[in-house]
């Protein structure tokens with residue numbers, strides 16, 4: 001081998017080295033590994049709020065049933081007025097269970113009693129009126145039997161103006 005050849009070979013070798021360096025330097029860019037994007041943290045799903053239990057609708061308070069007013073006492077009433085001339089009217093009619101009111105407008109007392117005189121046993125309710133002073137008003141008891149009740153003034157049993165009848169029916 002000649003010196004020339006050796007020299008060329010040497011130059012070639014150097015050139016190759018240079019080329020090798022140049023190449024290496026040129027491709028010196030290091031590949032950047034992609035930075036992993038942070039995985040999104042899962043957003044916590046909100047705990048389901050308990051749905052409010054529906055409050056029961058208030059039931060309407062029952063309307064109190066009005067208690068029926070007490071029935072009026074059965075029967076009826078009639079009024080007999082006593083004057084110095086006698087009783088008026090001399091006959092009244094009432095229903096069973098009714099009463100009679102005696103009003104003494106006379107200036108003297110009268111004793112209204114049931115027939116017959118002097119027992120006064122036919123309609124004892126009449127005897128509850130009984131003795132009336134001047135100006136007094138008194139009521140008989142309740143007549144519970146359907147019948148005709150004669151009455152008189154016990155102090156003047158024969159005075160027909162002070163006699164009368166109470167018809168109960």
Ligand SMILES: [Cu+2]
Pocket residue numbers: 113116117118119120152153154155157
């Ligand atoms: Cu009598």
